[in-house]
Amino acid sequence: MSKLIFKYGAMGSSKTAQALMTRYNYEAKGTRVWLVKSSTDTRDGADILRSRIGLQASAFVITPGMNVRELFEVQRMDGENYEVIIADEAQFFTEAQIWQFREIASEYNVLVICYGLRTDFRCQMFPGSKALFQLADDIDEISSVCQCGRKTVVNARMNAAGQVIVEGPQVEIGGNDKYESMCWTCWRNALKESGVALPLP
Ligand SMILES: [Zn+2]
Incomplete structure (x- = not known):
């Protein structure tokens, strides 16, 4: 399925847990999934995606200078026919990398699901999030609740x-x-x- 999806939410809204569960569900059906993350967030070790509820997995780490499309094409030449890409911490990808994800989705009929924050601590968009809002086919919110009961933004x-x-x-x-x-x-x-x-x- 050729599609680029952005699922955004505030910190602590279970984005990583959802990313890992989505990957599990696809792989359980025999779908090949490429799990990637931006290199900017290395809190949990270079290649570990860890959710607050304890789920974790190793992911391919993409640094700001990498061309995602070229990386994907190298994997294909190596026989890895990924049908789904799941990307976490997507706010940290560069604008160019989001365009590359967009191209991969269309060129190779791949479903790309990006999880990330909408905005920073000053309510300004991250470059990766902005590009996703511009280019994504679907934009879904993963909502979470403030201490007072209102929605976190x-x-x-x-x-x-x-x-x-x-x-x-x-x-x-x-x-x-x-x-x-x-x-x-x-x-x-x-x-x-x-x-x-x-x-x-
Ligand atoms: Zn509140």
Whole structure:
């Protein structure tokens, strides 16, 4: 099936778990799946995809300079006829790499499912997410719930004192202590409490 799908959600919305379960379901039916991840996030070791509920698997790691289409074609020449590509941490792929996934889907009749964040800690899109919104056939949300019961839309970054911050580089890898997904209202209230202004464009 020639299709590019983007499944986005906030941090902690079970994206990696869903990626691994989707892969399991395809492989159980005999479908060949290429599991890949961006190299930017190496929290769990270079080639490990690990979900918060404990599922894990090794994945092919794609660095920003790699051409995904060429990698895919090399695998095909080696006899790996992947019908499905499952990509995690898709926000960290470059714009060019998302275009390459788009081309693979059409050229080789492959289903490409990308899992990732929509926006960073300042509510700005990551380059990979932006390209996926531009190019994907389907865009699905994996929703999760804030402490207050509303839907999470912000991946808030916290400092060591547990205060929400809006300064720093777009990519700063961290675990549960550094980020907290929350609804917009809780985020702006937390910023107010810390005396930090909304990072208006
Ligand atoms: Zn909330």
